[in-house]
Amino acid sequence: MKRVKQSVSLVFFAVLSLSVQAHPHSFITLTTDVVAQDGQMSGLKMRWVMDELTSADLLYDAGKAKPGDEVWKKLAAEVMANVLGQHYFTEFWHNGKKVKFDNLPTDYGLAREGHQAVLTFTLPLANPQTLAGQTYTFSTFDPTYYVDMRYENDGDVSLPASLKSTCKLAVHTPQPSDEMMSYALSLDKEDAPDEDMELGKQFAQKVTLTCQ
Incomplete structure (x- = not known):
């Protein structure tokens, strides 16, 4: 499993040997469904589609394995361990305070779609x-901005049918300053931005959930 661990680290810690010497080095397209029942939100069901280059090592390790084969379970566990190590790469806020997550996802899996690896999991809130009457915000991002994680369309975040009449979602895409853009583009794969800067957060989309 040495190669598996190595390739998973390539995906989520972005030490890919790419020819493009600028941030970001890896791209993940997001879709998220709000999980709620009886007026209470319990989590976020996420789907992360990795770009073909990022997917290459994972799919190489999977070989010709069919859906449900043991190798997919092992790969999914390795990837999920790294995601958990970064608190799901997600921040969730309510009234200026962070909402805590449960330590383990309720379910997760890894699959192949063409030449891309797809990770699915449910991020559970601790409580x-x-x-009703509340507003929440959440963002999914790599703090270093080596991995660009984003929603391609506003509709990639959705509500269950039971909430569509009382709640609404909005995806806000930031517009970093020219100075911030130049700084990000100046970094190559061996550079690390100042942790206090939270570079990835400067580029992170913010989803607002507002309910009547």
């Missing part, structure tokens, strides 16, 4: 959150 269900009441929705």
Whole structure:
């Protein structure tokens, strides 16, 4: 499993040997479904589609394995361990305070779609959150910005049918300053941005969930 661990690290710690010497080095397209029942939100069901170059090592390790084969379970566990190590790469806020997550996802899996690897999992909140009359925000990003994680369309974040009449979602895409853009582009794969800068957060989309 040495190669598996190595390739998973390539995906989530972005030490890919790419020819493009600028941030970001890896791209993940996101879709998220709000998980809620009886007026309370319990988590986020996420789907991460990795770009073909990022996917290459994972799919190489999977070989010709069919869906459900043991190798997919092992790869999924390795990837998920790294995601958990970074707190799901997600921040969730309510009234200016971070909402805590459960330590383990309720379910997760890894699959192949063409030439891309797809990770799915449910991010559980440590405690269900009441929705009526409340506003929440959440963002998914790599703090270093080696991995660009984003929603391609506003509709890539969705609500269950039971909430569509009382809640609404909005995806806000930031517009970093020219100075911040130049700084990000100046970094190559061996450079690390100042941790206090939270570079990835400067480029992170913010989703707002507002309920009546």
